[in-house]
Amino acid sequence: MPELPEVEVTCRKITPLLVGRTVSGVHTTADSYFFLTSPSELKRRLKTRTVSALLRYGKYLVAELDDGSKLLLHLGMTGQLFVQGSTSLRLLSSTSRATLRPEDQTAFKPDSHTHLRLAFSDGGPEVWFRDVRKFGKVKWIAPGESDVRLDKLGADALEAT
Template identity: 40%
Template sequence: MPELPEVENTVRDLKPLLVGRRFEGVDIRWPRLLSGMPPEEFTERLLGRQIVNADRRGKYLLFALDDGQTLMVHLRMTGQLHVAAPEEPAGVHDHLVFALSDGAELRYQDPRKFGRFLLTRTPQAALEKLGPEPLSESFTPVELFARIQGRRAAIKGLLLNQSVVAGLGNIYADEALFQAGIHPLSPGYALTLADCNRLHSAIRQTLATAIREGGSTLGRSSITNYRRPAGMTGRYQDRHQVYGRAGEPCRVCGATIQRVRIAQRSTHFCPHCQAGAEAINRD
């Protein structure tokens, strides 16, 4: 699913195409995407509104409108936003199509249909549950340590928990733990401040590099998890050290990359570079 680097690239690409434009029409082909708001209400509240900013918090895209509303978008598994000319035929998975005041269309494509749009005046209600933004100054090694201290859950699961730190998903949690040399099954309470120092910088480095590389695109068919709004795929998938590499040799030590399930998600790690937590590993 799109994680922080993919959402960040989407926001950066869309911002110059959307800010200053107004919504002049909306074609709602899959109303369940609207988080329970009736399509008539969504349309009425959106039409005529101008987009004044595009931003991101965690994995949410935030489009600020000129009347104080915010259009929040969560792409979930396979959601993708792109801007197209109206004469370009819409795809079978384009479930929301917004007509913009400059004549272009903002299209939301989502084969799995798990994404959500929320039109609200109080985005804080959803956002205040999120932990710190990992690339912000408020995210420090001490802050990370404080948030996982005393917790029995595996560090992999804790990193996926958006209230611990915002924006990480399966790919970047696995990659950051590899880079920090921490076994994904290590319980939160077992991590020292020194571990948190390494993990903190690994998270930041992994995310910053992934943003620069345009994020990660998985799947080679027409159904990919993520493409940038102009249609390009990310490049960071070629640099994954562990994610999606189960059975292949570790690029650092040659040991075979393992896959286990943690918190209902498949987790990839190198048993040599990420030693430790063997006791827990045996449960």
């Protein structure tokens, strides 16, 4: 499971690739327990929204949107957020690594474990949420509402003195 420092690093690395961009497309896998908001509703709610901030609350990432709504993300045990064009052997299964030539082993393409893909109006790289074990979570939160998962969090470990 990604620990707090790993979630913080993910937040810092993804923020400049997400904030200020307007969602033009939302691609998901089929509805499952991974989605706390149905894929069809996510598509409807996120399209045309601009990401105004990405914040970390404990091990949760929260994308604040221009209409006051939020997208809650939790990486679970094996979740990864990354951008299209990322190169990492970690993104490939051992089977994929074994069958690919060394020069092709970094060319990750979305697979059945890439449950959420956000495309943007600027034509830049998509942001992908991949989770092999599906313990991660995605939820849309309406403007002015909160979520019990966030409400029960105590002081942040990186800010507590």
